[in-house]
Amino acid sequence: MSADQIVGFDCADGIATITLNRPDRRNALSVAAVERLYDLWETIDARPEIRVVVLTAAPCGTFCAGMDLKEASEIQASRGVDVLTLLRDPFHQRMRSVRVPIIAAMTGHFAAGGFMLSMNADIRIGVAGTSGGITEAKRGRGSPWAVPLLWQVPQPIFMEMVLTGESQSIERLYDLGFINYIETNAEAVLDRAYRLARTICQNAPLSVAAGKKSILTAMDLGCEGGLDEAKRIYEHVYASEDAQEGPRAFAEKRAPIWRGC
Numbered sequence: 001m002s003a004d005q006i007v008g009f010d011c012a013d014g015i016a017t018i019t020l021n022r023p024d025r026r027n028a029l030s031v032a033a034v035e036r037l038y039d040l041w042e043t044i045d046a047r048p049e050i051r052v053v054v055l056t057a058a059p060c061g062t063f064c065a066g067m068d069l070k071e072a073s074e075i076q077a078s079r080g081v082d083v084l085t086l087l088r089d090p091f092h093q094r095m096r097s098v099r100v101p102i103i104a105a106m107t108g109h110f111a112a113g114g115f116m117l118s119m120n121a122d123i124r125i126g127v128a129g130t131s132g133g134i135t136e137a138k139r140g141r142g143s144p145w146a147v148p149l150l151w152q153v154p155q156p157i158f159m160e161m162v163l164t165g166e167s168q169s170i171e172r173l174y175d176l177g178f179i180n181y182i183e184t185n186a187e188a189v190l191d192r193a194y195r196l197a198r199t200i201c202q203n204a205p206l207s208v209a210a211g212k213k214s215i216l217t218a219m220d221l222g223c224e225g226g227l228d229e230a231k232r233i234y235e236h237v238y239a240s241e242d243a244q245e246g247p248r249a250f251a252e253k254r255a256p257i258w259r260g261c
Contacts, residue, residue, distance in 0.1 A: 007036040009043075014051035014201040015194065016044055023060035028068035029113045031075075034087050041094045048260060051208070052200045053098070054193045055121060056105040059186050063104075063130075066112025069139065091145040095120040096216070099209050101200055105193035107186035111135045111167060116145045119152065122212060123196060125181045125189045126170040133167030151219045153178050204242045205260040210234050 001021075008019035018040055020027040029037075044050050057063045072083040084090040095102070095117070104121035110132040118124050118132065126132070136143045149158050153176045161168065173179045183189045200208060214233045218226025237243060242258050249256035 003032055003036045003039075006030065006033050007040065009040055011047070011050060013198075014049060015197045016047075016050045016053045018053060018055045020055075020057035020064055022068075023058040025068055025070075026060060026062040026065035027057040027114070028065045028071075030068045030071050031083065031086050033068075034089070034092075037092070038089050038094055041098050045099050048205075050100060051205055052100050052197045053102045054105050054190075054197055055102055055117065056190060056193070057107050059107055062108040062114070063106040063110040063126075064114030064117055065109075066114050066116075066135065067141075092116055092120060093145075096148070099213070101208065101212055103193045103196055105189050106130070106132075107189055109167070112139075112141070112143075116143075119146065119149055124179050125183060125192050125196075126173070126179050127186060127189055128170065128182050128184055130170045131167040132170065132173060133165065134161045135165045135167065137163065137165040148219065149178075204237075204246060204256070204258050206237045206240050206242055210237045 006021060008017070008021050010017045010019075018037070020029075020033065022028060022030065022033065044053060067083065075081065075083050075086070092113075101123065102121040103123045104118045104125065106118055106124065106126045108127060109130045110118050110126075112133075112135045115132050115134055134143050134146050134149075143162060146158070146162060149161075153173075157168075157176060160166075170179060170182055174182050181192050183192055210233050214226070214230035217229050217233065220226075221229055241261055242256075245256050245258065
């Protein structure tokens with residue numbers, strides 16, 4: 001399969017759709033898939049018409065099983081190197097800096113690198129009866145990428161997940177606030193994701209981008225530092241034409257026409 005088949009990409013009406021497409025390998029992340037994802041985050045940031053991303057996967061009962069362990073073993077045996085050394089961004093930090101919101105439409109179970117993709121997204125939707133976990137400890141691997149989860153679930157739960165490697169039910173993750181919505185099947189997950197995406201697309205793009213950036217920045221800086229930085233981030237929003245268009249459209253009882261400037 002070519003790179004664009006391994007990870008599909010489509011864009012329409014401001015919504016980009018990224019689809020993991022290795023159902024025969026439970027949508028596991030091969031070297032080619034990881035490199036393709038990196039390139040797509042770069043592409044999305046370079047295209048201002050893209051307002052939101054839906055990240056999903058080919059239906060097979062698993063959204064993403066994590067790293068392709070079979071490929072990793074073959075690479076170690078044939079080339080004598082660890083698979084992570086072949087990747088530009090082995091812990092997917094580039095995904096965390098994408099300017100537009102990312103909605104993870106998880107069509108099944110998610111583990112290890114699959115959990116990482118969901119964690120790096122901004123909104124998460126899952127299927128009832130599925131589970132997600134940080135399973136690296138069961139394979140002798142590591143999960144440094146999971147540190148941001150400390151701001152997303154209680155610390156004792158995070159510790160349990162990392163140390164035991166046991167998966168958690170989607171229902172428990174929802175109760176903890178990690179999952180936004182649980183749907184009955186994969187089709188309903190996608191329906192919910194696109195409804196949310198269309199709602200986001202109706203909003204002022206500068207406000208949406210600044211909202212995402214300021215929230216993530218506050219995770220790094222804490223309350224006071226985050227508040228100060230958020231005010232700086234929003235300065236260009238208040239100075240924009242869109243900031244005048246919103247009140248004007250409200251007063252004129254019409255839908256706003258956003259220019260993104």
